[in-house]
Amino acid sequence: MAEIRVPTLGESVTEATVATWFKKPGDAVAVDEMLCELETDKVTVEVPSSVAGVLDEIVAKEGETVSVDALLATVREGAEAAAPKPEAKPAAGEAPAKGGETVDVMVPALGESVSEATVSTWFKKPGDTVAADEMLCELETDKVSVEVPSPAAGVLSEILADAGATVQAGGKLAVIASGEGAAAAPAPKAAPAEAPAAGTSASRDIEHAPSARKLMEEKGLKPGQVEGTGKDGRIMKEDVLRGPAAKPAAAPAPEPASVPRAPVPAEDASREERVKMTRLRQTIARRLKDSQNTAAMLTTYNEVDMSGVMGLRSEYKDLFEKKHGVKLGFMSFFVKACCHALFEVPEVNAEIDGTDIVYKNYVHMGVAVGTPSGLVVPVLRDAHQMGFAAIEKKIAELGVRARDGKLSMAEMQGGSFTISNGGVYGSLMSSPILNPPQSGILGMHKIQDRPVAEKGQVVIRPMMYLALSYDHRIVDGKGAVTFLVRVKEALEDPRRLLMDL
Incomplete structure (x- = not known):
């Protein structure tokens, strides 16, 4: 049992x-x-x-x-x-391949807390021959892209979820005819007779979520007034919270925006392009806004003289690369400096869980990376135990995987603090937004030569502005300023990191 x-x-x-x-x-x-x-x-x-x-x-x-x-x-x-498995039956009007069998292509596990994805691209079409482990299609979730390989060699006989369709984890994507006679299997065409079946499926009674039914009763809404985003149009609690769906007169209504779009003159409309937001971009937008709405976010600033780091890097970068096979960048100094400061000011590395504060005796450092699809934050686990070489190698590896869309869900979860480097794009100063449920994020910026006063003299130094955004519900001003000062001290005199000062 x-x-x-x-x-x-x-x-x-x-x-x-x-x-x-x-x-x-x-x-x-x-x-x-x-x-x-x-x-x-x-x-x-x-x-x-x-x-x-x-x-x-x-x-x-x-x-x-x-x-x-x-x-x-x-x-x-x-x-x-x-x-017998129901899906193993051949499609209507199709005879099974002689001496062969059909193999279902299923949606793989999408990661913790991710239950659905959008079919982004099909690399094959019905009738195409496929090899085992050859990529069939690409799925896009609100966090990562997932490639789906063929579970067997054969012929792609049917695609059940077209590009743009939303599929559930464990759902069925396609059918492959494998074994003898697979090469001769005809490519099935979409039969008009299937259209009524789809209509029947859409019109049948759907069991909406219990919490959604209760909330609709409280608000006096009927199922027809709410657009369901669950399986088969099932109404979820969040659908009811969004409010009644707008009923289009003739054409489907556009996605609701936070600010109503003003009428656009015809001559301007012809020069515009409307592109649907990717699930990743929608999630980024939602999470950043939720962060502003939930946390009591405040930002404190300081500036750091990068002469010490730049001098040390210039002196040892060739030996470092020769021994470790990776270049010595600035990020490893910031990661080490932040780890040092987080253990002195532990509330910046903590998070709020209900009415509890969870203090973490480790540092899982998130490093924000810009990709063509949007911002992602891969995590360096136990960064406080890593040396400079290990940090540089891991950041380089994660950066390449992020740009190629190959990051796994596990590599982007569990961060306790985040560093965001806007300086690579030329940003001089900004206020980074917290990455919930974390309580702190450090913003790095452009290194710029500026005149500063030093021992009564005006000198030119390579300066960088630092910005720490923090959740004031858990981090007091004293702790935030202390943290940023400790980071500044460690960067201006990197020897302090070796002495644990």
Whole structure:
């Protein structure tokens, strides 16, 4: 007997509501077939079956609140539980390939707290021959891009999710005909007869999320007044919070904007281009605005004389590169200086969880990286234990992976503090926005020669403005200023890092 339990729900999420059961006791289930859907205050999570068999008992009913690792159901395994997989049937009007079989292409695991993705690009079309592990399509989530390889060699016989479609984790993307006769399998064409089926699917009764139904009752709304973004148009709690959907008169209405768009003259409209925001850009926009709305954000500034770092770097950069195979940059100095300061001012490395403050005895340093798709923040785990060479190598590796869209979810989660370097783009001064739930972010800026007073004399020094944005709910002004001064001292005299001063 296999137990189906509540999976990890994401950072700082400990419980969920059972929204919908897709199976009932006695139903046959296949491995990875979706059993139920859980709803948290942030995302919707689908729970797959870990084994093939028969759903024996449902322990947590719809509407119940369950905690992480709680028992949801049991699945009975064994010969009597074996049942053919529904998806293994050939498409309507199609004969199975002689001596071959069909293989389903499924949406892979998308990462913690990510339950859906958008099909970005198909590299193959129906009828194309594919090799095992050859890339079929690319999925785009609100954080990373995921390439989907072919699970078997054969012919791509059917695409079930076209480019632009939203798919759920564990959902079905395509079908591959493999084995003998696969090369002769005809490319299926979209039959007009399938259109009514789609209409039937859209018009059937949909079980909306319990929390959404309750909220609609409280607001006096009907399902037809709210646009559902869940599976098959299912209405989620966040859909109700967004308010009633605008009903278009003839054409679909554009995405609602924060400020209504003024009428555009016809001669100007022809010179404009409207492009839908990527999921990554939508998430960046939402998270940055949420940060401003949630945290009591404040920024303190200072400036640092970079002569010490630049002199040390100039003296040892050739030996450093020869020994370690990587260039000595500025970022490793800032990472080490911040780690040093974070242990002296631990509240800058902490976070708020409800009514608790979580102090961290480690530093997972996030380093903001600009990519063609938007800003991402890969994390250097246990940066306080890394040397200069290890930091430079890891930053270089993560930077390349970020620009290529190859970062995994794990590489962008769990950061405790962030450094953002706007100086590479020429920024002289800015106020960085916090990366929730972190309580601090350091902004680096352009190094510029400026006249400064030194021992009663005006001298020219390479100066950089530093900006620390912090959450005033947990970090007081004294702590923020102390942190920034410690960073300044360590950079102006790098020997302090060796002496732990």
